[in-house]
Amino acid sequence: MPDFTVTFHPQNITVKVPEGTTLLEAAAEAQITINNLCGGDGICGRCRMIVKKGQVQGEVSGKLTMEEIRRGMVLACTSRVTQDIVAEIPEETWAKEKIIADEDAKRFKDLRKEINVFRNYTPSPLVSKIYLELPEPSLVSNTADHQRVCEALKKKVNNASLQMGLKIIKTLPATLRASGYKITATVGLRREVAEVMSIDPGNSADDNYMVIVDMGTTTIVAHLVKHDSFETLDAKACFNSQGVYGREVTGRMMGAEKRGVLEFQRLLVTDINQLIFGLAKEKKIPLKHINAVICAGNTVMGHFLLGLPTENIRRHPFIAATVAPPPLRAAEVGIEINPRGLLYSLPGIGSWVGSDLSAGVLATALHHSEELCLLLDIGTNGEIIVGSKEWLVACSASAGPALEGASVACGMRAESGAIEKVFKLNGSISYSTIGGVPAKGICGSGIIDVIGMLLKEGLIDRGGKFIAGVNPRIRTVDGIRRYVLADKKSAEVKHDVFITETDIENIITAKAAIFAAMKILMERLDLSFSDIAHFYIAGAFGNYLDIENAIALGLIPAMPRERIEFVGNSSIEGAKIAAFYQEAFYEIDEIRDK
Numbered sequence: 289m290p291d292f293t294v295t296f297h298p299q300n301i302t303v304k305v306p307e308g309t310t311l312l313e314a315a316a317e318a319q320i321t322i323n324n325l326c327g328g329d330g331i332c333g334r335c336r337m338i339v340k341k342g343q344v345q346g347e348v349s350g351k352l353t354m355e356e357i358r359r360g361m362v363l364a365c366t367s368r369v370t371q372d373i374v375a376e377i378p379e380e381t382w383a384k385e386k387i388i389a390d391e392d393a394k395r396f397k398d399l400r401k402e403i404n405v406f407r408n409y410t411p412s413p414l415v416s417k418i419y420l421e422l423p424e425p426s427l428v429s430n431t432a433d434h435q436r437v438c439e440a441l442k443k444k445v446n447n448a449s450l451q452m453g454l455k456i457i458k459t460l461p462a463t464l465r466a467s468g469y470k471i472t473a474t475v476g477l478r479r480e481v482a483e484v485m486s487i488d489p490g491n492s493a494d495d496n497y498m499v500i501v502d503m504g505t506t507t508i509v510a511h512l513v514k515h516d517s518f519e520t521l522d523a524k525a526c527f528n529s530q531g532v533y534g535r536e537v538t539g540r541m542m543g544a545e546k547r548g549v550l551e552f553q554r555l556l557v558t559d560i561n562q563l564i565f566g567l568a569k570e571k572k573i574p575l576k577h578i579n580a581v582i583c584a585g586n587t588v589m590g591h592f593l594l595g596l597p598t599e600n601i602r603r604h605p606f607i608a609a610t611v612a613p614p615p616l617r618a619a620e621v622g623i624e625i626n627p628r629g630l631l632y633s634l635p636g637i638g639s640w641v642g643s644d645l646s647a648g649v650l651a652t653a654l655h656h657s658e659e660l661c662l663l664l665d666i667g668t669n670g671e672i673i674v675g676s677k678e679w680l681v682a683c684s685a686s687a688g689p690a691l692e693g694a695s696v697a698c699g700m701r702a703e704s705g706a707i708e709k710v711f712k713l714n715g716s717i718s719y720s721t722i723g724g725v726p727a728k729g730i731c732g733s734g735i736i737d738v739i740g741m742l743l744k745e746g747l748i749d750r751g752g753k754f755i756a757g758v759n760p761r762i763r764t765v766d767g768i769r770r771y772v773l774a775d776k777k778s779a780e781v782k783h784d785v786f787i788t789e790t791d792i793e794n795i796i797t798a799k800a801a802i803f804a805a806m807k808i809l810m811e812r813l814d815l816s817f818s819d820i821a822h823f824y825i826a827g828a829f830g831n832y833l834d835i836e837n838a839i840a841l842g843l844i845p846a847m848p849r850e851r852i853e854f855v856g857n858s859s860i861e862g863a864k865i866a867a868f869y870q871e872a873f874y875e876i877d878e879i880r881d882k
Contacts, residue, residue: 294373296320297340299382311337311344311364311375316532316555322364323381323700324532329539331695335364336381341374380728409869410446413515414632415476415485415580417496418444422469433460437487441473446870447482450475456487463487474579476630477870478615485579485628495577497521498867499564499625502644502859503556503585503593504528505537505668506692506701510563511860512571515579518868521571524563527701529555530592535689536668537588541598553595557622564625578625581618582632584863586642586669587611590633594621601639611636611643612880632873634863635880640684645671647862648826649879650872652855655680659821662806663858664844666827668692670802674809674820680882681813685805690798691732696791697770698784700729707773707785708832710737717741717761719773727774727785733832735795738787740837742771752792799843806845817845826858 294314295302301318312335315322324335333351339360344367352361364381420440423429431439434457438450463471467489474485474496496515501508511523530552533543544552560581568575583593587608591598594616596609612635618625634643645665648654654661656677663673668689673682690696700706705728709720719734721727730738742748747759754762754769761772763786774785810816817823825833825844835852838844844852855861866873 292369292372294318294369294375297374297376299377305369307368307370309369311335311362311367311369311373312532314369314373315364315377316529319529319558320377320382321527321529322377322532324365329534330363330366332699333363334381334700336361336378337364337367338362338376338378339367339373340376342371344368344373345370409865409871411516411518411868412446412870413496413498414582414867414870414873415474415496415498415630416445416515417493417579418473418475419491419493420444420471420473422464422471424469433464437464437471437473437484441475441482441484445475445482447477447480449481450484451478451481452484456484460487463489474626474628476580476615477873478630485626485630495574497573497578498580498582499567499578500860500863500867501560501563501581501583501585502857502863503560503583503589504644504859505586505589506531506535506689508556508559508563509857509860510560510567511864512567512573512578513864513867515868520864522567524566526559526563529559535692536686537586538602538686540592541588541602544592544597545599549592549595549597552592553621556589556592561622561624564623575624576626579629580632580867581623581625581629582634582863582867584634584643584647584859586644586671587636587639588642590636590642593633606639608636608639611638612877632867634866635876637682637880640669641671641673641682643876644859645673645682646876646879647860647866648824648855648858649673649680649862650865650876651858651862652822652824654822654824655879655882657822660815660819661822661824662820663824663826663855664802664806665858666691666802666825666833666843670805672802672806672809674813674815675882680879681809683805683809685801687798687801690794691735695794695798696730696735697788698729698786699735699791700731702731702733702832705729706731707734707738709834710734710741710773712741712745717745717773726780726782728782729785730773730787733834735787735791736841736843737834737837738771738773739792739795740834740840742787743840747771748792752796753789795841799841803842803844817847820847821851823847823852824855824858825852826855 289306291304291306293302293304303318305314322335346367349363472488472492476483476485498513500511508528509525512521530540534540588598600607613633616631618629618631619627634647636642637646648663654663660676665671669684670687671684704723705725706722707719707727707730708722748754768788770786770788772784772786774781776784839846
């Protein structure tokens with residue numbers, strides 16, 4: 289099969305790809321992130337490109353107008369390379385936010401200054417740097433170098449078992465004598481064993497950092513923390529590059545079977561490395577001083593991180609390769625920190641309820657509650673846990689990416705120009721956008737808001753159908769009614785931003801999946817929503833959710849508002865607690881066993 293070159297403008301990047309590769313796949317190879325919501329199914333129409341030279345193969349998309357087709361515009365996901373191509377990527381197609389996690393990504397960071405710790409944990413990070421001033425050997429004290437160091441370290445660490453590799457033992461005699469027996473030992477927890485990762489001369493105990501990562505299906509978040517002060521120094525976020533192969537995990541698992549899981553591992557690890565490099569650069573921290581990465585996420589993301597096969601997760605009886613991987617060298621999967629740095633993948637609960645939820649339980653202390661609690665993580669895969677200190681039961685429901693902007697005509701990710709809030713101002717429906725710039729589309733929280741507002745104002749009925757003739761912003765195009773939020777007649781808005789009856793139907797289906805999962809789970813437990821004392825909503829999407837609109841839409845149950853609490857990125861917060869306190873790290877295993 290011959291290879292052809294594809295050159296993308298305005299990036300001026302050229303890649304060589306096999307015949308039959310789609311332009312969307314070629315863009316991924318060039319590490320250019322494209323605004324596609326459907327993951328390459330030809331449904332959303334967002335991945336528009338203009339072919340400037342050469343010809344591609346593929347069906348003409350109904351998402352394109354005749355004028356766009358005449359200009360050479362194609363959908364990248366359905367256009368296959370059969371010769372050398374030069375393609376132009378329009379501004380609205382190029383997801384520039386992927387290059388720099390800037391202001392638009394702040395909504396995903398959840399930069400809480402304090403971690404809520406609900407038990408009296410003893411500070412004990414997963415990786416510690418311990419400064420030792422050892423007595424020099426003599427005829428009276430002639431203990432071997434290896435044993436001398438280990439005896440001193442055992443007084444400092446809580447683990448009965450301590451191990452040191454041959455590579456370190458070989459260099460130990462010279463290091464001890466050159467430093468006058470003043471050394472710093474880096475010690476990492478490997479399950480029940482404390483491993484001496486390195487021995488350095490002098491006192492470098494202060495140079496110890498960890499990175500906490502939430503591997504979201506849509507968004508990846510990384511927090512840089514200091515091991516001793518329990519301080520979050522900075523955070524960055526980016527959109528998950530795997531989105532080029534699908535917006536939800538089932539599509540990506542199918543893609544992994546077709547293309548190989550290593551491609552999905554490469555994309556995820558590249559994203560994580562990019563975030564780590566950015567954090568280290570901004571804080572002027574050498575990568576060798578980052579000694580651990582702690583990751584949480586759904587089970588499929590955990591498999592992709594480790595390069596594990598995922599095909600059995602989506603097939604009956606839905607079996608994961610592992611839900612509790614052991615600590616590994618970060619370098620084994622390609623994460624670029626200290627060469628001997630450790631990667632901790634927090635234990636998950638099952639094939640479809642991952643470590644993001646077990647971390648969320650730890651963060652909310654749901655497993656210590658005297659009262660009945662419900663934790664809901666709203667996302668592409670909605671995950672729910674109900675319980676208390678006595679018991680815990682979990683389930684999940686595939687809502688799909690509609691609540692994040694897919695399957696909506698003007699839907700988009702939460703980036704600059706997305707309508708994120710819809711409200712009534714001076715008697716009419718108004719909105720605000722991310723970044724305060726002219727509206728380009730609507731993101732998840734804005735979609736919930738606008739439907740709630742339309743319902744409240746009597747512009748749609750309970751079935752999501754527009755009531756004709758009650759508002760001039762309700763218009764009919766191609767036989768489908770829509771409500772126009774932002775009109776292109778405005779000098780600032782390039783095109784109408786609207787929501788259609790079809791969009792509302794898709795959102796109703798997505799929210800129904802989540803609500804049905806909660807309702808079925810409660811009925812199986814012979815409980816009602818009135819029995820829930822604390823209703824926790826997790827995730828970046830939840831932070832921007834209007835409770836009243838979410839209840840009006842039927843996304844969450846009607847209950848006293850004081851019982852509902854947004855807990856932000858509980859996946860990151862729980863992972864931080866596990867990173868700082870070994871007791872909490874072990875406690876996540878207890879949560880899973882419950």
